[in-house]
Amino acid sequence: MPGRRLANMLAPYELTSDERAVLTAALEAPLVDRDPVVLGLCLRLCGRRLMQRAGAAAAANGWRGSPHAFVLTREGWAVLKAERLCGPVRRAG
Secondary structure: OOOOOOOOOOOHHHOOHHHHHHHHHHHHOOEOOOOHHHHHHHHHHHHOOOEEEOHHHHHHOOOOOOOOOEEEOHHHHHHHHHHHHOOOOOOOO
């Protein structure tokens, strides 16, 4: 059904501005920031399946960075792409 969205996909407007900034920063490079605020936002986005820890899979694929870095998931890429492609959100009321 076209009007129905998946349970784990979020509409771009459901993210806070800080979460959007963290996702955009992760688009450019894996996040290895030690700031507790950024770490908390990354963990919250991990709970929403928009980010994940780099871990052993990234190391097995040849990445030599920290295994504790945060990277985007496919869902995270999709949310950023949808946000870039969609127009402004209008509210009826």
